[in-house]
Amino acid sequence: MPTLTKLYSLQEASEHNTKEDCWVVIDGKVYDVTTYLDEHPGGDDVLLAATGKDATDDFEDAGHSKSARELMQDYCIGELDPSPLVIPELEIFTKNQPTDFADKFMEVTMQYWAVPVAVVGISVVASLLYLRKK
Structure with missing residues (x-):
């Protein structure tokens, strides 16, 4: 029986951005790195700065080793929800606004x-x- 993967939105993952509750998104996967903050060789500031966005580029730019990539799997809690964000349309002009x-x-x-x-x-x-x- 396949395991069900929990889906998280980027908005939901970005709400976990403190030392007491820290999630990062890398390559479409969501990681709860709260317990790893003190162990991270680059310091907890690096991980905290990666919250609230897709940190894939930051992760790749740092040149992580194979063992670091394997260690990540211990912290994976789900995947990023691939459905597109719904952005409401905004009315820019009102009917009474002069046009010229x-x-x-x-x-x-x-x-x-x-x-x-x-x-x-x-x-x-x-x-x-x-x-x-x-």
């Missing part, structure tokens, strides 16, 4: 009319005070 530059400019100008009026008013007052001193 002139409409957007007029809308902004109408909302912030006080700033240009204040600049003009201060300029007029400054000019009058300057002329008055002469």
Whole structure:
């Protein structure tokens, strides 16, 4: 009778990212390396940095030995769920949003009319005070 493999999502694996509970994903397999953190030759920081993502490239770049690859099997708890992630669609534009530059400019100008009026008013007052001193 074949053994059933537990499937985990990357999101679920990424939630296990502390010294007390650390999972990593390598080559589509999920490993619970919590008990191995203190024994890891590169230190626990290396494993903790590999959580929350597929760490296959990081693992391969480190050049692990055959014995390290064999040791990994002791920590394998399942496989990464191959089903694609469902990303909800976002509505970018609303129906009332202006579509061309002139409409957007007029809308902004109408909302912030006080700033240009204040600049003009201060300029007029400054000019009058300057002329008055002469």
